[in-house]
Amino acid sequence: MPDNHKKSHHGAHPSTAVLTRGFNPHLSVGSARPAVFRSSTYVFSSPEAAERAFDLTSGRVAAEPGETPDLVYSRFNHPNAEILEDQIVPLEDGAEWAVVFNSGMAAIMTALLSCLKPGDSMIYTVPLYGGTQGLIHDLLEPFGVRCVPVMAGRSDQIDQAIASTAGLRAVLMETPANPTMVMTDIRRAVAAASKLPERPVVMVDNTFLGPAFQHPLQLGADIVLYSATKYLGGFSDLLGGLALGNDSELGKKIRVKRGLHGNILQPDECWILDSRLPTVFLRMNRQSKNAQRIAESLVGRPEIRKVYYPTLFDDPEQIRIRLSQCDYSGAMISIDLHGGKPVAFEFLRNIQLARNAVSLGGVETLVCHPKTTIHSGLSPEEMVIAGITDGLVRISVGIEDWRDLLRDFEHALDAAKTVQLSETVPSK
Ligand SMILES: Cc1ncc(COP(=O)(O)O)c(C=O)c1O
Structure with missing residues (x-):
């Protein structure tokens, strides 16, 4: 039987990898499922390790190959976030990293603010989730970002906007669009963005079809965004958000911004969300x-x-x-x-x-x-x-x-x- 699935983690398919990677039972006294690590701070093995951990967490220095930085403080990172992030990566085709947030809005805001500063421009497709549209009007525009709407699904208009918007640093697409299901051609928007001398970051809110049915990173997008409150959480009982991608520098920027914004998902919620991924x-x-x-x-x-x-x-x-x-x-x-x-x-x-x-x-x-x-x-x-x-x-x-x-x-x-x-x- 032909087997076209992406494989990762010892050659395993995503549905196997999600259950077998990212968690070592021996670090949780042998428990088959991860423990919940309810601690806001972590004890350093030495003052030198503390200094190194701060340098790494703040992004001032890069980790050596194979180096695992000590945990510092749960606003930056904690074991349940790490386990969840490791386990979701194989579910998103083309992803190398994931960053978890306390809501979808937090993921969208933090990803955008990692790429945009006052004076920059971004393009976004409409219709768009109402909250995201509110974020654009009430936060990004007053912050000094020029936000240009384009009709979802109108590839010619999107090409034209990408080619002609000065200072373009981000393109945000929601496809299918909420609530009329209009679809935007991700591959084509990526191609238009790639023609610019400085390629804007292409982001896709994949909440409606991902991770099962649409794979924006495989189509060339840089960041996939989720309200994990929806299909990933799956039971209408938690709020969460995710950003995933494959450019490690971009992942690092988003992680550092998450530490500043203080919008990481709490350990208990990570544990619950983690238990929903295999299904x-x-x-x-x-x-x-x-x-x-x-x-x-x-x-x-x-x-x-x-x-x-x-x-x-x-x-x-x-x-x-x-x-x-x-x-x-x-x-x-x-x-x-x-x-x-x-x-x-x-x-x-x-x-x-x-x-x-x-x-x-x-x-x-x-x-x-x-x-x-x-x-x-x-x-x-x-x-x-x-x-x-x-x-x-x-x-x-x-x-x-x-x-x-x-x-x-x-x-x-x-x-x-x-x-x-x-x-x-x-x-x-
Ligand atoms: C497509 C889409 N993106 C983002 C969000 C925001 O997610 P959250 O409510 O988890 O912040 C929603 C919420 O309904 C949504 O439908």
């Missing part, structure tokens, strides 16, 4: 299969104006991008309902198995109304550009039996239909 491919495969079946079954329902799901793209360029950069389509669906907000709210009121909550990627199905929740901070113009309508409902599909979920949605659509009808029939 992330299993969960995402099941969630993606469920979502595809549900999305394709909802097509044709008269209450729905449009189902947004990658296998249902009708634009040839979007189909090309999907086929060229995604293994499977993932578990996020959006539906645009006729009748706007009252109908969308009636739909939400009538779901019984799925829950009306923001966030995504958990084993349980969550449904929300983007316009009044996750994207409510967007300006009316940004809302139109992003394609966020009054009737749009976003669904994060879990691992339940898809037939039960479909029945739940069909029942909620039947209920929403009564509002649609009362809106269209004039009262006497």
Whole structure:
């Protein structure tokens, strides 16, 4: 049987490496699972070792080959962060390092601030997660960074913006884009960035499809970003974030900035997140299969104006991008309902198995109304550009039996239909 999987750690496949590397039981009194190291500070073996550890942690000197610096203080690093970072690397195709954060926003902010200073420019695709858009408007722009939006999926516009933006230091893409699933061609943006004399850092928020179905580092991106709160965490019970890449200098810069910002993930949360990694491919495969079946079954329902799901793209360029950069389509669906907000709210009121909550990627199905929740901070113009309508409902599909979920949605659509009808029939 052909075996095209990336192998690492003694030639093992990712699903094996995640369980076998990064943790030595003998350092945890023989326990089969890592201990939780709840200590804010670490005892040095000598004053010289302390001096060396500070030089290494601050990035003032580089480690000798094979040198393991002493731990210093848990805002910089701690064993559970190290174990988690080592174990996630094989799951992300092309990654050599990982840096863990206390949320996805922390990972995005710290990665961007590692590459940008006042006077620099960055390009970002829209639609974008509302929080990231807020970070751009409320932090980066007042800080003096010129932030240029480009339409996700419009490769010609992105090429043009990359070629013509002075002082460009970072390109941030979210693909598929939240909540309309528009895809951006990562390889092509990397090619445009590589033509510049000083190549900007290309970052991809891979929260929706990674690490299972999309591999931006293999397509030439420099940094992959995650809200680990979502599929990596998988159970809607923790917050976390990650940056991964293969350029060691970039990894070092981000790690040093994390020490300054103080936004490393705490030991207990690292331990929990670490225990979720071995099942992330299993969960995402099941969630993606469920979502595809549900999305394709909802097509044709008269209450729905449009189902947004990658296998249902009708634009040839979007189909090309999907086929060229995604293994499977993932578990996020959006539906645009006729009748706007009252109908969308009636739909939400009538779901019984799925829950009306923001966030995504958990084993349980969550449904929300983007316009009044996750994207409510967007300006009316940004809302139109992003394609966020009054009737749009976003669904994060879990691992339940898809037939039960479909029945739940069909029942909620039947209920929403009564509002649609009362809106269209004039009262006497
Ligand atoms: C695509 C995407 N990126 C980043 C984030 C931010 O992650 P967090 O909530 O973990 O800070 C989210 C949160 O919903 C998201 O959907």
